[in-house]
Amino acid sequence: MSEMDVIEKQPVTLRVNGNVHELEIAPARTLLDVLRSELRLTGAKRSCNQGVCGACSVLRDGKPVRACISLAFAAEDSEITTIEGLADGNRLSRVQQAFVDAGAVQCGFCMPAMVIAATALLNENPNPGVEEIRHGLGGNICRCSGYVKVVDAILSLTEGSKS
Amino acid sequence: MSPEGVTSPNPVGDAIGKSVPRLEAREKLTGQAVYTDDMTLPGMLHAAMLGAPYAHARIRSIDTSEAEALEGVRAVVTAEDLPKKKYVGVFLKDQMTFAGDKVRYISEPIAAVAADTLEIARKALQLIEVEYEELPAVFDPEEALEADAPILHENRDEYPCPYERPEHPNAVAYTQFKEGDIDNAWAECDVIVEGVYETPAQEHMYMEPCSTLVAVDANGKITIWSSMQSVFRVQTMIAEAFDMPMSKVRVIAPRIGGGFGGKCDLTNQPATVALALKSGRPVKMTLSREDDMMMMKSRHAGKIYCRTGARKDGTLVAREMRLFLDGGAYADESPEVSTVAAFFGRGPYRIPHVNVESWSVYTNKLRASAFRGFGNPQATFASERQIDEVAEKLGMDPIDLRIKNALQSGDKWLGGQTVEGGSLAECLEKARAASDWDKRRQNNGKEVRPGKRRGICVSGMSHISGMLSAGAAVRLHEDGTVTVNTGAVDIGEGADTVMAQICAGALGLSLDQVNYGNPDTDSSPYNFQTSASRVTYMVGKAVEQASERVREQMFRHAGEMLECAEDDLELRPGGVIGIRGVGDAAVPFAAIAGRSLYASGGPIMGTHNWLFEGERFDPKRALVRGFALDGIGVFTFGAHVVEVDVDMATGKTEVLEAWCAHDVGRALNPGAVDGQIHGAFAQGLGYGLYEELVWDDGRLVNPTMMDYKVPGPLDLPYKIHPILIENPSDGPFGAKGIGEIALVGTAPAICNAITAATGAAINRIPATPERVLRAILAAEGGS
Numbered sequence: 001m002s003e004m005d006v007i008e009k010q011p012v013t014l015r016v017n018g019n020v021h022e023l024e025i026a027p028a029r030t031l032l033d034v035l036r037s038e039l040r041l042t043g044a045k046r047s048c049n050q051g052v053c054g055a056c057s058v059l060r061d062g063k064p065v066r067a068c069i070s071l072a073f074a075a076e077d078s079e080i081t082t083i084e085g086l087a088d089g090n091r092l093s094r095v096q097q098a099f100v101d102a103g104a105v106q107c108g109f110c111m112p113a114m115v116i117a118a119t120a121l122l123n124e125n126p127n128p129g130v131e132e133i134r135h136g137l138g139g140n141i142c143r144c145s146g147y148v149k150v151v152d153a154i155l156s157l158t159e160g161s162k163s
Numbered sequence: 164m165s166p167e168g169v170t171s172p173n174p175v176g177d178a179i180g181k182s183v184p185r186l187e188a189r190e191k192l193t194g195q196a197v198y199t200d201d202m203t204l205p206g207m208l209h210a211a212m213l214g215a216p217y218a219h220a221r222i223r224s225i226d227t228s229e230a231e232a233l234e235g236v237r238a239v240v241t242a243e244d245l246p247k248k249k250y251v252g253v254f255l256k257d258q259m260t261f262a263g264d265k266v267r268y269i270s271e272p273i274a275a276v277a278a279d280t281l282e283i284a285r286k287a288l289q290l291i292e293v294e295y296e297e298l299p300a301v302f303d304p305e306e307a308l309e310a311d312a313p314i315l316h317e318n319r320d321e322y323p324c325p326y327e328r329p330e331h332p333n334a335v336a337y338t339q340f341k342e343g344d345i346d347n348a349w350a351e352c353d354v355i356v357e358g359v360y361e362t363p364a365q366e367h368m369y370m371e372p373c374s375t376l377v378a379v380d381a382n383g384k385i386t387i388w389s390s391m392q393s394v395f396r397v398q399t400m401i402a403e404a405f406d407m408p409m410s411k412v413r414v415i416a417p418r419i420g421g422g423f424g425g426k427c428d429l430t431n432q433p434a435t436v437a438l439a440l441k442s443g444r445p446v447k448m449t450l451s452r453e454d455d456m457m458m459m460k461s462r463h464a465g466k467i468y469c470r471t472g473a474r475k476d477g478t479l480v481a482r483e484m485r486l487f488l489d490g491g492a493y494a495d496e497s498p499e500v501s502t503v504a505a506f507f508g509r510g511p512y513r514i515p516h517v518n519v520e521s522w523s524v525y526t527n528k529l530r531a532s533a534f535r536g537f538g539n540p541q542a543t544f545a546s547e548r549q550i551d552e553v554a555e556k557l558g559m560d561p562i563d564l565r566i567k568n569a570l571q572s573g574d575k576w577l578g579g580q581t582v583e584g585g586s587l588a589e590c591l592e593k594a595r596a597a598s599d600w601d602k603r604r605q606n607n608g609k610e611v612r613p614g615k616r617r618g619i620c621v622s623g624m625s626h627i628s629g630m631l632s633a634g635a636a637v638r639l640h641e642d643g644t645v646t647v648n649t650g651a652v653d654i655g656e657g658a659d660t661v662m663a664q665i666c667a668g669a670l671g672l673s674l675d676q677v678n679y680g681n682p683d684t685d686s687s688p689y690n691f692q693t694s695a696s697r698v699t700y701m702v703g704k705a706v707e708q709a710s711e712r713v714r715e716q717m718f719r720h721a722g723e724m725l726e727c728a729e730d731d732l733e734l735r736p737g738g739v740i741g742i743r744g745v746g747d748a749a750v751p752f753a754a755i756a757g758r759s760l761y762a763s764g765g766p767i768m769g770t771h772n773w774l775f776e777g778e779r780f781d782p783k784r785a786l787v788r789g790f791a792l793d794g795i796g797v798f799t800f801g802a803h804v805v806e807v808d809v810d811m812a813t814g815k816t817e818v819l820e821a822w823c824a825h826d827v828g829r830a831l832n833p834g835a836v837d838g839q840i841h842g843a844f845a846q847g848l849g850y851g852l853y854e855e856l857v858w859d860d861g862r863l864v865n866p867t868m869m870d871y872k873v874p875g876p877l878d879l880p881y882k883i884h885p886i887l888i889e890n891p892s893d894g895p896f897g898a899k900g901i902g903e904i905a906l907v908g909t910a911p912a913i914c915n916a917i918t919a920a921t922g923a924a925i926n927r928i929p930a931t932p933e934r935v936l937r938a939i940l941a942a943e944g945g946s
């Protein structure tokens with residue numbers, strides 16, 4: 001517990017993956033910090049910590065946000081979905097399964113965020129083409145894959161790929 | 164002709180050659196994969212390091228009393244807390260955990276704090292008072308080699324070093340390869356091209372910053388979880404730094420978020436160990452991105468002087484190369500990097516007259532160390548740019564020129580080692596065919612899209628796969644399934660899956676009958692490191708042969724159980740041994756395992772341990788001077804064809820499509836091989852077009868992901884086409900490594916394509932829009 005916490009802690013209610021959490025935290029704490037340290041949801045990763053790489057992405061009311069530059073307090077009235085909230089028990093979401101099948105995963109550090117970005121993209125546009133997918137990945141950085149199989153994974157879920 | 168005279172068995176079942184998904188894909192895609200920073204232990208403290216504010220300064224005093232007094236601080240450590248003069252390093256041992264008498268680069272760690280929270284630890288760092296006496300610094304390798312340059316390591320005689328160092332105290336290592344009669348060769352040449360090439364300090368930018376968690380038990384045994392490339396290297400080097408027996412150091416691999424060479428050897432493990440020892444509590448230290456970039460390691464920036472001569476018919480005759488590699492403030496892997504750079508100075512071509520000299524040099528900057536390609540990308544950039552220039556001067560097709568001079572099997576490498584599997588020409592032919600080269604080349608220099616000029620060109624490339632030693636153990640369980648143990652840390656490239664596939668293929672099991680054990684120095688057989696494209700080849704061979712030992716033991720049992728000769732037995736898919744040609748005469752592995760445990764012979768376990776002992780340099784053929792590693796692996800070959808559009812107004816290059824042909828021996832998991840090629844191409848594209856660490860007076864000016872750009876989804880073409888060529892090697896089921904080679908020739912292929920598009924010579928990377936524009940203007944001015 002930091003000094004800051006002791007002095008300025010305030011109550012906040014966060015709804016994450018369908019669970020309600022009543023917390024006491026300092027207003028300056030980021031959503032990423034609270035997810036990782038308080039809720040022990042470590043699927044969202046810290047990489048650049050400045051909003052550039054996307055590794056910390058989570059869904060806020062269905063839209064991807066960078067948790068490292070979002071305040072936890074600002075998420076109070078929203079529904080947060082992290083990577084841990086996508087699978088249904090042991091059943092992977094269709095996006096997760098597509099990433100497995102396409103062999104998109106290497107070190108995996110960027111992958112929770114890629115799945116989040118892909119989920120959001122497909123919610124907006126169920127049939128993106130290659131260019132729309134490249135744009136839709138929102139600048140999320142992967143240092144291992146060259147993005148080819150990430151694009152393939154998403155393409156495999158579109159109408160075009162089934163015909 | 165296998166590494167030890169042992170041939171590969173025929174794979175049984177369908178595990179080999181199949182693009183199975185990663186064993187750990189589900190856990191990585193659901194957020195369940197545990198990387199170091201995801202771990203927490205009871206009572207765990209959080210830690211951070213303090214970096215020096217000067218590039219070169221003497222430390223007069225360090226006062227940590229205020230930091231120690233801050234509430235919540237549990238330990239502060241400096242050089243005082245570590246054994247004195249216990250230098251660590253790979254060959255040349257010149258590094259300490261914290262700067263002692265001097266700091267030699269900005270952000271060199273000088274102290275660390277462990278506290279109840281990270282905020283407190285960071286606050287405490289600000290309370291540490293250090294008095295410095297600033298010293299003159301040097302930032303350029305060639306300047307550092309001048310007679311009156313500031314000396315970084317006056318005390319270098321204290322450093323253990325197994326090779327003879329060059330005379331200049333700032334020279335870390337020097338290597339020379341000389342063959343033929345270079346002085347008289349130039350007269351034989353009809354064309355000679357000459358140039359100076361510059362390559363950047365590239366940042367590894369593994370997505371997971373360095374992170375370490377350390378716990379100390381009541382007997383003083385240390386356990387380390389860390390983001391690293393080898394549990395055994397960390398164990399050895401920590402024992403060395405802390406002057407303690409290796410039996411008191413246990414290292415365990417969690418999931419690793421990329422390494423690319425940057426997590427070879429030590430990162431922040433020693434500082435974390437020091438804090439855990441002093442506080443008596445578990446300590447976790449995860450570097451911020453900025454600290455990681457400023458404190459850890461990068462690729463060697465290079466300046467390469469190169470000259471190549473050829474006859475009119477395209478026969479290459481002579482090559483001279485001098486490389487200056489910027490090693491930064493400490494040796495780290497510099498001596499090996501500069502020797503490998505020299506080793507690739509001639510490239511994969513028959514050039515009879517060669518003189519290559521390579522230096523790695525101390526400067527007051529971030530340490531440079533291992534990075535995918537390991538000195539080879541620097542040499543290959545100069546070499547392949549120059550081969551292209553020769554082709555252009557002679558009016559020859561650049562692929563034809565390369566094929567004409569390509570090394571063939573049985574030829575000698577620079578230094579005299581024999582080339583096996585010399586398939587460069589085949590790689591070039593395959594890339595030519597797949598890219599529709601002849602047709603697309605018609606567009607070179609044309610405005611296919613408004614305002615842009617199109618260009619297609621090529622690079623050949625070669626690398627090694629192998630080196631040092633590895634072992635594996637395969638154990639048969641009571642129910643007939645197996646566990647494989649190796650020391651191969653999967654840093655994201657897929658070793659876990661491929662090792663399991665090799666075992667499955669050797670024993671005819673399905674993948675879910677094979678358990679892959681996590682590397683742990685307490686229980687895993689030795690492996691040197693995940694580096695040098697060596698895991699598939701080296702550890703894979705050990706797994707293949709350890710599995711064979713298990714099969715042999717099972718065959719002895721099965722022969723007795725089925726009352727037949729062992730020679731009549733066969734493995735059948737799914738874990739069954741039967742009599743060849745007799746369908747129902749069979750025993751499952753489980754029955755054999757049960758027999759071994761309760762009736763006869765004892766538990767079944769197979770092991771295999773080996774050291775790669777390659778051919779040595781041939782002193783009759785080549786003069787080899789200075790520090791030179793020989794016998795470092797088998798050779799690998801590849802060729803990339805790249806098509807680009809260059810915007811003539813902005814100088815911006817867009818890579819449209821790439822064809823990457825590689826001889827992988829045998830693709831054990833073609834999907835994973837493709838992934839390695841895609842990723843290496845991406846990192847090579849970053850090297851060629853975007854990435855460069857920039858210093859201003861020793862201060863890194865772009866230590867963030869905002870300011871240092873790595874290629875994002877929009878910067879890379881979707882059309883990167885791997886072309887896999889399979890000429891079996893002596894590796895496991897014929898495979899060899901693919902981890903590095905596809906990076907090696909990517910930047911020169913792109914730059915050659917820019918030249919094909921614009922006529923401008925791109926001899927400095929990254930080829931930023933500004934540099935390309937300037938080169939275009941220079942080319943226009945010159946014509």
Ligand code: FES
Nearest residue numbers: 049051052054068
């Ligand atoms: S860690 Fe949040 S964007 Fe990089």
Ligand code: FES
Nearest residue numbers: 107108142143144
């Ligand atoms: S898989 Fe390693 S960063 Fe994307």
